[in-house]
Amino acid sequence: MVVQEFVQFTVNGLLVGSLFATIAVGFALIWGVVDIINLAHGEMVMLGGYASYWLVQVAAGGEASLLVALGSIPVAIAVMYAIGYLLQRLLVQQVSDASVFLTLLITFGISIAIQQLAIIAWSADPRSTPVALADPSMSVAGIVVPKLKSVAFVGALVLTALLWVYLQRTRRGRAIRAVAQNPQAAELVGIDVEHTRAVTFGLSAAIAGGAGGFIGMILSLRPQMGLIYTLKSFVIVVFGGIGSIPGALVGGLALGAVEQLVTGFISSTWTLAVSFSLLIVLLVVKPSGLFGQSIEGGDGGTRSGSSLALATPDSLREVALLVAGVGAVAAAVAVVVLGWLDIASLTVWAAILGPAGVLCLLWATVLDGERLWALFGLVVVTLALLQLSGPLPAADASAMLVVIGALAILWDVALDRARQVLDRSARHGWALLAAFAVVAVIVKAAGLLGQFWTTVAIQLYIFGVLALSWDLLGGQTGYPSFGNMAFFGVGAYTSAILFKTYGVSLPLSFAAAALAALVFAAVIGLLVLRLQGGYFAIATLGVLLVAIQVARNLDITGGPDGIILLDVPPQSVFYYALLGTLVAEVAVVYYLLGSRFGYVLNTIRDDEGKAIAMGINTTYYKTAAWMLAALFTGLVGAMWAPYNTFVDPQQAFNTAWNVEFIVMAFLGGTGTIAGPVLGAFGLWALVLQIDTFFPGVQLIVLGLVVIVTVVQFPDGVVGQLRERASAMEYYKHGGGAAGDPASDADIEPEGGDD
Amino acid sequence: MTTQQAPPEKTDAETVIRTENVTKRFGGLVAVDSVDMHVDHGEIVGLIGPNGAGKSTLFNCITGTLPADEGHIHLRDEEITGWPEHRIAGAGLGRMFQQTRVYREMSVRENLIASAQRNNRFLAQFRRPDEATLDRADELLAYVDLDGLADVRAGRMSFGQQKLLEFAMALMADPEILLMDEPAGGINPSMIEQLLDYIRETNTEEDVTILLIEHNMDFVMEIADRIYALAHGERIAEGTPEEIQSDERVLDAYLGRE
Known part of the structure; x- marks a missing residue:
């Protein structure tokens, strides 16, 4: 009986697994050719699925015959090809030579924006493409084989085979393979590399979309399904070997079988936890040979150099600057005037703001313009969106625009001044921090903060700590984690369980929770800190997803319902506790970055191989940074639990926050102290506005912020200031021009010796 | 981790780096084939050989970047075989890469x-x-x-x-000894003189022993006290620049005569 069950589950798994394999082949294609880990790959599956679903609805109006359903697949493929091609051309191409982290971030931004759009368009309810079959299953030797799944199985294999033939036999396919191996050489023999990459992206999206169509028929579609398929693809590709289609096939079939077996013999609630644990184990055990650090030491240092070097002629740039500047100012004036006149006509607002904002954005993204204008444009577009949902208080809107406009002008006009302020604040860090702490305490103690502003301040402190902790490893050490919320959740659950179940006092449970996060980080760190770049990012994301599943399944965590905490202290206690945590962390990080430890972390970020060769045991230092980040993240989580009076998997491992604080750190400027904290405060204010006024689209806006930031602000605001300062210093001392005869005319280092 | 040394014996103290029988294989390819060499305190030693001779691999074995399959490596009188790379560097072995990092x-x-x-x-x-x-x-x-x-x-x-x-x-x-992988590689000819001076001063004034790989023969002949020549992973010659220049085996290796 067990044997028969085993075979049955395996057959089911293999049938579904073929689709996973096909999706993974598309994922591997981009990875190999464009050298990007596309975190939006799952969204291509989702979109393809919905495209096919929609077509079937239009064509059949309900249950469709198999023929109609199959007919929808090529259309979905064509649509997805176009979407993929455009995504690469318009967005991803902008960062294709930048660091791994930037490419991950931009595809993540695309992913969440598409996800939210899909929720708006199709609602969050799962649905599946109805296909009518007279006799839905057949039986072979006692094993039930669903006909539809068999069709999908064959379809998946056909799609993969078609792609393979295309890559092997056609001229364009050969070009794709050439670009995968050596883009420069490909360029030299006359291949249009960027076009080829865009075609690859299109093909990848197309094959994912085709598989998505089948998934809509045999499983179900949800707007949030993408991430899981992305991660599955990653598991499969790591298992099968990058760039190997047969490897991906085997990997996909194996993953499908494993998942069905877990579902069948254990429980479907553990399926994801098992497959992502598998991923982490695979990453740790297998790929040391795949990408050992001795082979390609520092690939982090390849950021595309000076963002001041302009791609466009000066005159064109100036015209563009003028147009965008005039447009932005006009929009600001219009907002103020309309606002004070209290004209709330939506169409007028949208008509004025929309185009102006789009103009700013277009100019800024396409022509590599000034960074702050890009953000300005983004805010204008956001406001226009907000207006579509309901009028914004005029005073708020105009104040926001005036402030941002003023910042933009400051940016351009008073650059030297800004630099001086930055220098001075760096020298007086301790005084500034103390002043901030004293003011924050006085304001609260004197009762100047009402209920609302206390809440706001608490949120700011939480995000300040989260962003700074993330940056300690991501920005300072060059290990961008996509799973820091796991520490937060561990801290939150530990303190909640100790407090509620064991009656431990709150301060003690905070300390225990911080310690638990620290230990958790030490264990996880042993595994994942050996990985680099994209592997590290994905492994940490996997850790977070496993943590969510575990919290959902255990009794002690209250399962999906979570834990309710009663008899918690008043809000003001949390205000002081969180303020204290933030100040303490800023102080610790500020001190450490001035010590040799800070230098060491930066050497690891810039070139870990070199750092090792210079005598640094990098394992110690990156583990220390990771544990420190976990300590503070866990502590904040521990405080957040009673403050929130409620802990559940969704909130304790909040995946939206997980992206938000990365963006905050990034927006403010990774690798600085002021950057992440200021970024946290700034972006949080924006998120608050959007959450309040337009709750449905915050992820779209967040995604947009990510995309624009990555493309336009690769160093963040504070980082950009520094970079400019460094550039000025260099030219002031004649670095590039007269001082050194061996500047650009230098001969580049020759290739390898042995 | 300690790098404190017992009082060195007089004879050994002169030797900074010594390799015995160091062998490194990549699959079937023997990249470094039981190489014995030593660099004495205060010397500038050159390591030459055609492409693929195993020079950089030997470097990587000495610095601990790659584990040697066989043989022993000593820094002063301490055996450093199998030490992790950062520990060897911390013990006084410096390294400059072929591609500037x-x-x-x-x-x-x-x-x-x-x-x-x-x-x-x-x-x-x-x-x-x-x-x-x-x-x-x-x-x-x-x-x-x-x-x-x-x-x-x-x-x-x-x-x-x-x-x-x-x-x-x-x-x-x-560092006590500095390993330089093609210091003159890719450098503007006008800078080479300057570089020669820097290396000599480092050697004499900073008291740093130097082992360097170099393809630029004029450069290495000018600066080195002693030269080792490798071919196909094997050490084929050792001697002063004059001796190396007239060595039959070295000429064979460079001209491709077998």
């Missing part, structure tokens, strides 16, 4: 401060850099003529300037 996002001065890693201990890293380190950094910056660029992001500088910075970084680590 500096910490690109850090300032020039920060690059130097971060390079003072001789005999480092984990806890000592939680203190601020001391005066001696800062002074030494300024001194070296002046030495390589980069003092005007101290606060510039290293990745922004020209290739030649980065090469000089990397050189200063290597000195900052206070």
